[in-house]
Amino acid sequence: MSVAQTLGKQPTAADAADAAVTLSASRPSLARRTKNRIASGAVVCAVALAAIPLALVIWAALTRGIERLDLALFTNSMWGVVGQGGGLLHALVGTLLVTGATALIAIPLGLAAAIYLTEYGGQRKLAGITRRAVDIMVSIPSIVAGLAAYALFSLLLGPGTRSGLAGAVALAMIMIPVVVRSSEEVLRLVPGDLREAGLALGSPRWRVIRKIVLPTALPGLTAGAVLGVARIIGETAPLLLVAGFTDAMNYNLAEGRMATLPVFIYTQWSSKGLDTAAYDQRAWAGALVLMAVVVVLQLAARALPPQIAKLRRNR
Amino acid sequence: MTATVPTSITTTTTPAGAASPAGAALAASETLTLAAEPPGPPGAVGSMSITDVSCYYGSHLAVADVSLEIPGRAVTAFIGPSGCGKSTLLRAINRMHEVIPGARAEGSIELDGVDLCAKEVDPVAVRSKVGMVFQKPNPFPAMSIKDNVLAGLIIRGQRPRASAADELVERCLERAHLWDEVKDRLKKSGDSLSGGQQQRLCIARAIAVQPDVVLMDEPCSALDPISTLAIEELMRDLARDYTVVVVTHNMAQANRISDVTAFFSLASAGQPGRLVESGPTGQIFSAPKVAATRDYIEGRFG
Ligand SMILES: Nc1ncnc2c1ncn2[C@@H]1O[C@H](COP(=O)(O)OP(=O)(O)OP(=O)(O)O)[C@@H](O)[C@H]1O
Numbered sequence: 001m002s003v004a005q006t007l008g009k010q011p012t013a014a015d016a017a018d019a020a021v022t023l024s025a026s027r028p029s030l031a032r033r034t035k036n037r038i039a040s041g042a043v044v045c046a047v048a049l050a051a052i053p054l055a056l057v058i059w060a061a062l063t064r065g066i067e068r069l070d071l072a073l074f075t076n077s078m079w080g081v082v083g084q085g086g087g088l089l090h091a092l093v094g095t096l097l098v099t100g101a102t103a104l105i106a107i108p109l110g111l112a113a114a115i116y117l118t119e120y121g122g123q124r125k126l127a128g129i130t131r132r133a134v135d136i137m138v139s140i141p142s143i144v145a146g147l148a149a150y151a152l153f154s155l156l157l158g159p160g161t162r163s164g165l166a167g168a169v170a171l172a173m174i175m176i177p178v179v180v181r182s183s184e185e186v187l188r189l190v191p192g193d194l195r196e197a198g199l200a201l202g203s204p205r206w207r208v209i210r211k212i213v214l215p216t217a218l219p220g221l222t223a224g225a226v227l228g229v230a231r232i233i234g235e236t237a238p239l240l241l242v243a244g245f246t247d248a249m250n251y252n253l254a255e256g257r258m259a260t261l262p263v264f265i266y267t268q269w270s271s272k273g274l275d276t277a278a279y280d281q282r283a284w285a286g287a288l289v290l291m292a293v294v295v296v297l298q299l300a301a302r303a304l305p306p307q308i309a310k311l312r313r314n315r
Numbered sequence: 316m317t318a319t320v321p322t323s324i325t326t327t328t329t330p331a332g333a334a335s336p337a338g339a340a341l342a343a344s345e346t347l348t349l350a351a352e353p354p355g356p357p358g359a360v361g362s363m364s365i366t367d368v369s370c371y372y373g374s375h376l377a378v379a380d381v382s383l384e385i386p387g388r389a390v391t392a393f394i395g396p397s398g399c400g401k402s403t404l405l406r407a408i409n410r411m412h413e414v415i416p417g418a419r420a421e422g423s424i425e426l427d428g429v430d431l432c433a434k435e436v437d438p439v440a441v442r443s444k445v446g447m448v449f450q451k452p453n454p455f456p457a458m459s460i461k462d463n464v465l466a467g468l469i470i471r472g473q474r475p476r477a478s479a480a481d482e483l484v485e486r487c488l489e490r491a492h493l494w495d496e497v498k499d500r501l502k503k504s505g506d507s508l509s510g511g512q513q514q515r516l517c518i519a520r521a522i523a524v525q526p527d528v529v530l531m532d533e534p535c536s537a538l539d540p541i542s543t544l545a546i547e548e549l550m551r552d553l554a555r556d557y558t559v560v561v562v563t564h565n566m567a568q569a570n571r572i573s574d575v576t577a578f579f580s581l582a583s584a585g586q587p588g589r590l591v592e593s594g595p596t597g598q599i600f601s602a603p604k605v606a607a608t609r610d611y612i613e614g615r616f617g
């Protein structure tokens with residue numbers, strides 16, 4: 001009927017019948033429908049298979065760690081604790097400090113590279129080299145980033161130097177390419193029209209970038225940065241190497257070993273004291289806290305952009 | 316098929332380009348003042364003379380040998396078939412062609428006796444004297460309506476104080492015939508306006524930096540008839556204070572709003588566009604000198 005109407009004819013019963021005939025003729029054949037069903041069944045199974053480990057991990061962490069998810073966990077370090085009790089405050093603080101420092105290093109550098117690539121690079125040789133370098137950095141194993149930071153700090157400050165800052169440098173090597181890629185993608189989404197409009201108002205290119213391109217892209221840039229943080233916050237290997245481990249609080253990024261959540265989980269699990277159950281519980285509780293932090297970051301990456309856009313608009 | 320009839324090429328004698336006060340102001344963008352009265356020789360009215368301008372995209376010659384007088388404080392319409400280089404020439408006037416890799420222009424375009432194409436003249440300064448409104452309305456989405464009007468100043472880091480800003484915003488929006496429609500929602504995003512309102516916002520934004528010339532590339536082609544009428548009325552009104560150059564495919568529009576019409580054409584696809592003839596709009600529309608102009612205006616072209 002609608003076919004007839006769009007053709008500008010009065011729909012008649014015959015037309016309706018015609019339409020019905022062609023519609024039923026275009027119905028997928030039995031073979032195709034069967035294939036369709038099998039394919040969608042396979043996809044559902046695959047999704048379920050992928051979801052099972054996730055569910056198991058959450059279940060395991062909850063059942064084993066929930067008991068230790070008490071106030072003491074968040075108010076105590078492991079200083080002088082050998083059996084029950086103790087907490088992960090030192091590791092939580094360490095993770096916040098190291099992650100914050102990493103973000104402070106990686107976001108400006110990564111964003112600068114992305115701005116160069118989208119706004120200035122074009123077809124230039126240096127842009128090609130930068131892109132290649134980012135591709136390589138993405139695939140650097142995190143343990144290698146750890147070794148590189150270890151070597152760097154050993155050279156600068158003497159062999160065997162460990163500190164939160166060294167950890168942050170190692171993590172920054174992992175985070176920078178993530179930030180570059182996400183930022184580049186977001187900056188390319190800013191319409192060229194806006195850049196032209198800005199230039200046509202009589203302002204230099206870098207000012208157009210600062211005042212028009214970056215604010216327009218800000219929500220996406222923020223989301224990319226938060227996802228970058230979520231990517232590195234669970235890294236263990238490089239931190240084991242260069243930030244080390246301690247039972248005590250350490251608020252100084254520049255000096256001394258600094259505990260972090262992933263390393264805390266690892267050491268609770270790998271070097272248990274006599275009361276193994278207490279160590280197990282702390283490890284699982286640590287895992288719960290870490291997962292919660294990552295989930296919060298992921299949600300923030302999704303929730304922040306519209307919020308920021310709204311704030312800017314109502315300002 | 317088309318005879319090129321360049322209109323009177325008035326050779327504006329300039330006292331050595333950058334030596335004139337306007338030249339000095341244009342050469343140094345940082346010292347560019349945003350005073351109410353633009354710097355310039357006395358009697359400056361924003362008239363332009365385009366002399367032997369050719370535009371290239373790489374090795375492709377897109378516009379050849381255009382010489383044209385654009386009167387100050389009047390509306391000049393560029394008409395002609397698609398691909399004849401109207402946009403290209405328009406962009407050369409405020410050196411926006413330099414944004415496109417490989418694009419370049421030869422010849423001279425003088426604004427009140429100052430050659431805008433000269434090497435020592437800063438394109439950034441040129442663009443603050445010669446503003447531009449694009450085919451598609453493009454307000455800045457991350458800015459409020461108010462900030463969109465102030466955008467030229469904000470981008471340069473010269474956001475005025477609150478009261479001066481309010482006054483400027485009101486004046487420019489009044490000027491763009493938009494004030495009454497948006498005065499209660501200045502803090503809303505420019506995105507929240509209709510297409511026609513957005514285009515008027517872009518015009519307000521362009522005039523807020525106090526240019527001498529406003530270039531418009533098919534400013535109405537994305538708009539409905541009512542919005543188009545509003546913009547046409549606005550263009551007439553703007554011509555009291557600014558030199559307006561508008562590209563349009565709408566013959567009736569060119570006839571309604573322009574004082575001078577320049578007709579461009581190209582021999583065939585791939586050939587460079589040329590100026591066929593220009594003159595007072597009444598004369599071009601009623602008694603064109605060249606047959607091709609009449610054919611085009613009467614819709615007998617291609
Ligand atoms: N960015 C560009 N790169 C290369 N060539 C271009 C570019 N822009 C335009 N051209 C070419 O320059 C010539 C003139 O184009 P221009 O856009 O100025 O025409 P126009 O008169 O504005 O056409 P329309 O009426 O369709 O807007 C055309 O041959 C076109 O292919």
Ligand SMILES: [Mg+2]
Nearest residue numbers: 401402403532
């Ligand atoms: Mg065009």
